[in-house]
Amino acid sequence: MGELAFLTAERVGLIVLLAFILVNIRPFRKLLLESTPADRFKLTLIFSAFAIISNMLGIQIDPNNHIMRETILWHVIPGYSVVNVRILAVTVAGIVGGPSVGGITGLVAGAHRTMMEGWASDAWFYIISSTLIGVLSGMLYRKDRRHFVVMPPWQGFLISLIMESIQMVFVFLFSPTHLKLVSFIALPMIVISSVGTAFFLMILSLYFRQEVDTRAVQTRSVMKLAVRTLPAFRHGLQPESAKQVARLILAYTDFDAVGIGNGEKTLAFAGAGSDHHRQDMPKDNVPNFVKRALREKQTQLVYNADQIGCQNLRCPLQAGMAIPMMLGGRVLGVLTLYFTENWKLTPVEIQTGEGLGEILATQIVLGEKERQAGLLRDAELKSLQAQISPHFFFNSINTIIAISRFDSEKARFLLRELSTFFRSNLLGANQSKIPLRQEEAHVKAYLNLEQTRFPDKYDVEFFSSVDDQVLVPPFAIQVLVENAIHHAFGNRKTGNIINIWITRSGRYLEIRVTDNGEGIDPNVIDKLGKEKINSKHGSGTALQNLNARLKGLYGDSAKVQIVTGKTGTSISLLIPYAQTEQKPNLKGVATDESTDC
Template sequence: MFNLLILLAERLGFILILAFLLVNTSFFRNLIKSRKLKSQIWLALIFSIFVIISNLTGVEITNSREVVMPTIITNLSQSYSIANTRTLVITTASLTAGPWVGVFVGLVGGVHRFIFSNFSDSFYIVSSVLIGFLVGKIGDRVKGNQLYPSNIWVAILGLSAEFVQMAFICIFRGFGLVKLVIVPMTFLNTVGSCLFIEILKTYLSNERQLRAVQTKDVLELTNKTLPYFRKGLDLDSARHVCEIIKKYTNFDAVGLTDKVNVLAHVGAGADHHIANEPVLTDLSKTVILTGKKQIAYTKSEIGCPHDHCPLAAAIVIPLQVNQETIGALKVYFTDSDKLTVVEENLVDGLGTIFSGQLAIGIAEEQTSLINEAEIKALQVQISPHFFFNALNTIAALMRVSQDKAREAVVQLSVFFRSSLQNGQEKEVTLEQEKKHIDAYMNLENLRFPDRFQLKYQIEVSQEVLIPAFCLQIFVENAVRHAFKGQKKNNLIVVKIVPYNQDYFKIQVQDNGQGINPQILPQILEKPIQQTRGTGTALYNLNRRLNGLYGSISQIKITTKPTGTCFTILIPWQHKKGESPS
């Protein structure tokens, strides 16, 4: 019995070595993390190979209870038996992949045992299938939300599987054989099942811990690099980013490029990979040209023309914004053995994160430029076209009516105060915009008494948010251009009503002379200088609407000789969380 124990321990060691090698492959680790059909098919095939190996490497026992130890059992006499690790493999297959994989592996192991023993001992087919099913079902029930049952349950199930096997042997082969093999097979297969599952648990646990540490470092790295990437890719920001990456990783060198030049290179090879000089390596040039990741495991694949370059392996990732390659992230190793799947996955993640950070920076820069341009454009419109006329009106009124002059000064103050306040915001409330328009129209009516009439038809809350100056642009356009030669009955109607559950509609309509058909198609496409700035105002407003809300909110113009109507759709947004009314 002791000799059998030693011999089976050798077989167990062989199986565990195979298990250790297998779990070191990412392919196998990905399979055991899910119960998808494809994964179960692969696991069934892998464990079936294991169970056949267990049969072939078993210890042969003659009918006189003598132990025979061939290297591989290829043929077994009908009167002989074998002690092996088949039950261990079936147990671990069931615990790893579930009862149906366990049943399949048990069937393969039992049929193989039946065939190579000259079609004897068919009971092994039944016992192996039964073990696979029972261990899988009980294992799934007791493991809870964990990937595997606890060690105690693995030991209990491994021991129970051997007892089922021994019961079948006792019934069909007699107690004498059971007496010889029960202790070594039960002990070693139970211990082997626990060790096999523990290998899987330990490796997956270490992998999770490593990923947790990497995630923490990557998050900290990302947080530190974000301020520099938001500035865009330049020499200063690139140098800081490379220094941060080098600090938080095991890379021997880190580099960043734009489409043409090296922006920064920190670490090995910094003596000839110099910032603000053209990209040297063929590898980086290929990535910038194709927009696809490249990996090099040798110096020749990197393609550095410098004879004494210490860089032996590299990963180069394109940095892309809006599907356009704007540069590359390069990490280097002085020893190609350091380039592993872990490093490759890390660089892939960094490339994605950095591309996103660059996109954020570019978007913020564009938004800032657009806002600045819009405010300047509005200020230009307000000043020359309105300010001096208002002053002239006040000067004239002072000779006629001091009260009206005082009122004009107050209205001018209200107008410019609201201009300054609204000019600092992308969106203002309808109430704020309405006060701004009222001040403007009051000043115009002081200049031209009874010439213009402004009416409101508002069926929404005064707290809905609209783009700053949007109504003022429409109303001013009507005052300055719609009523040429008309000194009375000039009506402007501002209509704001619900459109649907997502948008409300703004319409500004006049009863003027309409827009010249020749310039109508160009008004929203480009600034129209002939219109003394009005075309610029409408053009800028249309761009703002598109940037804020998308193309659905762009200006729609309906015009005819009896008047013009401007229509826009604005999404429901309310100050102080109010509901639309």
């Protein structure tokens, strides 16, 4: 029995050594942390291979319990028995992969063992026993891999004792030489295989503990990084902020290169390969796996230079991941993280990268919110400067005083309009969306004051075919009307027509302001609403701010369309109609449309 114990321990040691090698292979480590059907299938293949190897390393014993010394066992001589560590592989398969992995591995192991002895033999019971042991072991499987937990080795030792004992029961009941065989092989097989199971789980535990330590270090770094990157995105995802964040990620993590893009182009790139992976890289040159991440809204992993797809043959990057920065289903940009050695792309690094993507997405949204508030304040200030300027205010008051001498009712009406105009500015400055009727009242109040000052200069008409409760950005119509009044007609005194159309166009709410003015300079039309321009007719900042507010509120689905020519200009705002619905007011909460002064 001593010789048998030594040979069995030798086989167990070989299996444990293979396990140690396997744990150091990146794809296998990834399988330990995942639980998709494809991953369970791969685990089943791996453990089935372990079980078959265990069968082939078996020790053949003749009917008189004499040990046969074959190196590899291909077939079992009729009447002979075999001692192997097949159950070790089946038990660990169940513990690590669950009932399905353990059961199928047991089925394969038992079928192979039966095949070695011959299908016509009485060895069929190995199929039943191995499958049962795999399923029973799988019932102890822990599904939660987020905390890197695997069964403690001492528990694995006890479970393996039970499973090997079940196998001995089957051998005792169905083997032709049951009693003599079991008394010879039971003790070394049960004890040594159980020790092997404990060592197997110990190797996995050491790996998981290493992952925990690595993750703890990464978590501390990410927390520090989050504090440092928050101010950078105060004004949203911009090239300068992206460059700053890329450098910070490189300094606080183990990634060898970092890229940040907005879906249209690369805004920043730092680290290895930055000599040719430059910022401002157009969309056509963005790697395919990055485009795929944006399109599928899922993290994409690449494990070699070919998958990265860099055209530079000297590119040092060998592995990486593209993480779409998303919040609420909206893609804000993409974070790409690279390594110069593919073995560094571990599950911990993947989780760290995805965590960074979530943090940065949140910071970008917070920055956009702050930027939107700033834009709204800026719009309010510009409105106050342009329309409630001392000239506008005093001119309006003087006009009202003059009219009061001969038409007191008209003067009273104009005072109410001036009050409405002031109130609308105050309410609009504190909200991101207001009811359409509130915006209309604001614009009409402004127009009534302007048209009183300049009788017959402007002919303005409203055309609306939608519910006046739909929500629109404050000052949206007012900015377009003001733009037409101040810039469309030059010095023309009469015949100046402005039409305001508010309609539903497919899935959009369309706000369109048209005029019959002089048109817009073709040299600036493509820049209008996108950047500040140099023009004798204005800088275009009002339209630029309006466009930025629309993008912040509705994303890329909102549009500003400008059509111009010698016969006039038409500017349209297209807002997703689904996002214009009035939300029900909470019981007991006053609405913004209170008439209290």
